[in-house]
Amino acid sequence: MSQHYLKPLFSPESVAIFGASDRVDSVGQIVLSNMLKSGYKGVLFPINPKHKEIQGHKAYASLFQVSEIVELAVIATPAQTVPDIIEDCGKHGIKAAVIISAGFSEIGATGRALECAVLENARRYGIRLLGPNCLGIMRPDRGLNATFNKGSANAGNLAFVSQSGALCTAILDWAQTNDVGFSSVVSLGSTADVDFGEILDYLVTDQLTQNILLYIEGIRNARSFMSSLRAAARIKPVILVKVGRHAAGSKAAMSHTASLVGSDDAFDAAVRRAGVVRVQTITQLFSAAKALSCGFHPSGNRLAIVTNGGGPGVMATDHAIDLGLEMATLSDATMEQLNQVLPPTWSHGNPVDVIGDAQADRYQQAVRACLEDSNVDGVLAILTPQAMTKPLEAANTLIELSKQNSKPLLTCWMGESQVAESRVAFNLAKKPNFRTPEPAVEVFSYLSAYYRNQKLLMQMPGPLSHHLEPDVEAARMIIDGALQDRRKILSEMESKALLSAFHIPVAQTMIAHSPNEAMLIAQQLGFPVVMKVNSRDITHKTDAGGVLLNLVNAQAVTAAYHTIIANVKLNRPDAQMDGVSIEPMVVKPNGRELMVGVTYDAVFGPVITFGVGGTMVEVIGDRAVVLPPLNTFLVKDLIQSTHAAKMLGTFRHMPPVAMAALESVLLRVSEMVCELPALTEMDINPLIVDEHGALAADARIVIALRHPSADRYAHMAIYPYPAHLISTWQLADGRNITIRPIRPEDAEIEQAFVRGLSEEARYFRFMFSVQELSQTMLLRFTQIDYSREMALIAVTFEQDKEIELGVARFAISPEGESCEFALVIADAMQGKGLGQKLMTALMDAARAKGLKVMAGEVLKTNTNMLKLMNRLGFSIEDRLDDDNIKRVRKIL
Structure with a gap:
């Protein structure tokens, strides 16, 4: 394969700076000054028609005065000049440009028109654009500092890509005093052209980059983003911060699922499937990066804690359990080994309290024993400076021990003056260390999440998961019929027919249009029965008074028909009714009510959710979210991510549910999502599961017209195995x-x-x-x-x-x-x-x-x-x- 098309952006041999200036604190002055101070290893061409010399270097009135090849243009001129500059760049053969200038789509219609003109010129000549309205780009190893940041960056192996230029400047300032180096720093700005996906695509093959850090505000192209994110995460740790986690308002949802699942849930599900670690703060971003860059090989979430103080050990334990980590159960062999090397008063469990007089040898013996235990996935060593403690000796001992073991070993040396030398030693050795237990535990949780998400990344399910193929054509005919009627909500009968086409068990349902017809149907189905209003306009039937349960005779059925009609006319006078649906009352003494749903995220497409079902589903709020397609591994992971999982085994004298039947339903829902692009929302609520199987007692499906595509899975963020x-x-x-x-x-x-x-x-x-x-x-x-x-x-x-x-x-x-x-x-x-x-x-x-x-x-x-x-x-x-x-x- 030929060299990457973004090479002129990251490693240009020559750079033209439009708007280069001598005017102090102007953007053009700072950019040129940065390039000169950083020791850029290529050729510079300051472009400014008002000067023959700028900052001691020859200046050019225009690009046409430059006879040499120019690979990158950096533009810091007023927005209205940029379209013509891009035109000149195209004629000169330049293939990449950084537009630092502001005043484009972010200011409204006038700016959008300018941006469109810039893009049109760039596309005509095949120029790729970073920005506009961005801080710029840095490649410290190359001496490239094409930014207006007041300062440089140390060379290192971290690539940092951000949608916020202001955050970049803060990070760069922080990094200088914390000995953090970068392979690249990229400010994306408005992402009018080059976006996260393409930058990631370059970084994945970049030999200077070992870890990739992202600051994200929003995603424009989900397929490109997910594709490149997954490609990068297979080879290099990717850690990100995503802001805007909480929606400013709420939308009117047609289904339970849509009201439960927000855009941040979909984003979180996407990055988990991509094998990426998501953190909440910038400090956590760099802490996690430092831990992953240490060569640790995380393998699980079982944490052992070694401490010389009981209180800090308990604090760490509490926080670990809050984060869903597992406190490792030490093996009998490890317990015996610790009994031999620790005082009789040690804690005899995890956390391993080595007592306040512990010195370096005791830390070494206890930590080594834990690291060698197959029940332990990582160790946190905590030290508080006590009278007999020698913090630096203990630190040096654990540094050497960490070099001999690939399991994560994190340290927390608490205090200040007495442990200052130890922190210097840890930093010089590039070993992650912390001042308090909680952030150390959080970093271990990120390492654990990285291991778990990498296993999710390895899953490549196909669109169909069963040997018994679904009747996809019949399902599409149902949807096409509704769309021809200009309807977006399927009736309960249509919804259940759709589920049946994908072999999801449903309760037999018939529609009655009169009390007498209801009585006859109930006698045919057998008592007891359930009656529900049949209306395309009513999503939540119970709220409208449209559901009556456990009707045991003909008289009760006749009365129920009248009651349901009256309730709905009172509570939903606007709704059109088409009779009442009748189905057998599902009597499952050991049944658990669950919910399986689908919603459509504007960025990532279809999303599947699972959790506790029933009428209190919004109140309980138990749900896990995943992006399709699914396989058995992903389905098991989805189930175990919910509180509902705890009641699926032996529970309150009830036998465990038929887990294979539940997994089959979730796999079938994944098939529906893959093969039916028009499906935008769905509730199967309740899905009743017991020891004998699973049954969809009720279903609600919302559809939308999708324009046909040559790519049969264009509606999905993750492409199924073809x-x-x-x-x-x-x-x-x-x-x-x-x-x-x-x-x-x-x-x-x-x-x-x-x-x-x-x-x-x-x-x-x-x-x-x-x-x-x-x-x-x-x-x-x-x-x-x-x-x-x-x-x-x-x-x-x-x-x-x-x-x-x-x-x-x-x-x-x-x-x-x-x-x-x-x-x-x-x-x-x-x-x-x-x-x-x-x-x-x-x-x-x-x-x-x-x-x-x-x-x-x-x-x-x-x-x-x-x-x-x-x-x-x-x-x-x-x-x-x-x-x-x-x-x-x-x-x-």
């Missing part, structure tokens, strides 16, 4: 070959495939010498985002073991209309037609995504590949800058 691309093929020798999209669990066979290639085949594929894939490359190749790339592998079974025979992949180019491909076939499979089969399948997948062009690069010595390209109808041309490489291209 199972529809799986195909089979038989070789001439009778061997069966499966061609399918790659999955994360294919890492082992992918590595074995590359190892098994000849040196020539590896060189043809990668264009450099490689023996096997690095861990980073392996992750990139197997944990792909199907919305922006595709990898099809050909596999077969040999001796009950799956073997990879070839792989073809493409990555969609930034403009979204073309893609770049790569292909490699096992040496033993050359000449058997597999390459052509894989390429044909890959081109079909690209066409299905609406892509128009497929291109690639082939070494001119790779004659077999060039012959294949010729057979497939690719054009073949020399690459202008390298006559050893051929550029191949095909219109799809």
Whole structure:
């Protein structure tokens, strides 16, 4: 693959500064001064028609006076001048620009018109824009400080990307005094063009960046954001702060789910699925980054605490339990080991109180014993300076111990003057340390969340989760019928029919239009029965007096019909009624009432929620939220995230519920969300689950018209595993070959495939010498985002073991209309037609995504590949800058 298109933004060889000035404290003066003071390693071109020299450097009246190549433009001139400057940049061949100037869409209609003119000019010439109204960009290692921040940044391995320029300046000021260094600092401003997704896409392959920190106010392109966020988090820890957690107002919801789930719930669910850690404050952001950058390998949420003071240990324990962490239960072997090395008066449990006279050796023995315990996922060591304490010796001991163990070891040296030297030692060793127990516990919770979210990230469910396929066409016909009637709320009968099409068990329901008809239906169904008003206008039937339960005879049914009609006329005189629905009274002595819902988030699309059901659902407020698609692992995690999980096992003398039936319903709801883009809100409430199974007693579904898309899952933030691309093929020798999209669990066979290639085949594929894939490359190749790339592998079974025979992949180019491909076939499979089969399948997948062009690069010595390209109808041309490489291209 060619170099990243944002390289001119991050690592330009030359920079033109428009608006460069000598006027003290002007933006142009600060930007040029920053570039000079930071030791920029490229060539600078100050542009200002009023001066021949600025800050001791030659100035240029316009860009046309610059004869050399310019890679980056930094613009700090009035907003009205920017469209023409971008036009000049385009004519000069500049491909990236930082627009620091304000006065665009943030000021109203006039500014929006200017911004549109800037974007039009930029797109005509293929220029990518950072901003406008941004602080700028820093690359300390490169000496690039194209910002108007009054100060620089230390070089380091943290990348910080922020939507707030003001916050950037505060962070940079804080970082200078806290020995925090950056690989990049990026202020996005208004994100008129380049946004989070594209910046993340660059940082994921940036060798200078080890951790990525984000400050987010809002997301403009959810698919791009999620795609890049997931790609980055597979390789590097990503930690973010999101502001605006609480909505300023409330919306009128048509369903329980929509009233329960806010936009921040959806955002939280999204970042969990992306394998990202979310924190609440800037201090937590850097504390978590420091802990993750220490090389710790978090593996769970079981915390052990070692302390020389009982009070701090209890404080830490309380906070750990508040955060949902588990206090580790020490093994018998660890307890025996601690009994041998600690005084008889030690606490004999967790927290491990090593007593106030503990010195370095006692800390070492206790902490080592806990770290070596398989029941422990991390240790927090707390020290309070007491008469016999030697804080610095204990600190140095734990620093050495931490180097020998990959489990998180966090320290809290409380106090001030007596522990000041210890804090210096911890900081020099780059080990996270804290002044009080609570933030230390919080950081461990972030490490634990990182481990848990990384497991969620690995899940690549398909849209369909069962062997018994749903009747998707019947479901779509129900929705289409309602939309043709210009209705957005399905009747209860239609809603239950939709659930039935996806094999979700529902209570049998019939509609009566008179008291006598109600009596006859009830006798047919069998007593007792439930009666509910049948109205498209009423979401919450109970609130309208439209539900009566446990009707045991014909007389009660007749009276109930009249009562329901009268109640609804009184409480909802505006509602249109279409009779009364009747269904058997579900008598489940051991039943638990749950709710499964769907709502549609404006940014992230469909969201699934689960929790306690019944009429008090809003009051109880127990719900967990997840983004589809789901698989069994994700469903189990969703259930365990709620208070409802505690009553699903043996509960108040009731047997445990049929968990498989509950999981099946949640998987079926995920299928509905994937296959029915028009579904925007749904309540299954109550979903009654007992030891025998699950039953949807009531359902409410809201739909909306969605315009058709070439991308069948365009409505989803996370693209499902594209199972529809799986195909089979038989070789001439009778061997069966499966061609399918790659999955994360294919890492082992992918590595074995590359190892098994000849040196020539590896060189043809990668264009450099490689023996096997690095861990980073392996992750990139197997944990792909199907919305922006595709990898099809050909596999077969040999001796009950799956073997990879070839792989073809493409990555969609930034403009979204073309893609770049790569292909490699096992040496033993050359000449058997597999390459052509894989390429044909890959081109079909690209066409299905609406892509128009497929291109690639082939070494001119790779004659077999060039012959294949010729057979497939690719054009073949020399690459202008390298006559050893051929550029191949095909219109799809």
